[in-house]
Amino acid sequence: MSQDNIPNITPNITITRDDSINLLLASIALEELSLSHILYAEGEKLQYVLGTLHK
Structure with missing residues (x-):
């Protein structure tokens, strides 16, 4: 059985104050x-119950 090959990912997320x-x-x-x-x-549910819903 082989091992999964998971890449080494180091996410660098940069968000400014404006972002x-x-x-x-x-x-x-x-x-x-x-x-x-x-x-x-x-x-709409209220209108249906009251009988005032226009279709």
């Missing part, structure tokens, strides 16, 4: 977008 701020803002924006989708779906 980290941009990543943080993008993460917050995506979270806000997902929350808005959840609220929209909950609103």
Whole structure:
């Protein structure tokens, strides 16, 4: 049986302050977008129950 050949990888990740701020803002924006989708779906459920959902 042979051994797996795993290369020696040493990742060097360099992120500047501006990069980290941009990543943080993008993460917050995506979270806000997902929350808005959840609220929209909950609103549609309420409209369905009330019988006011227009299709």
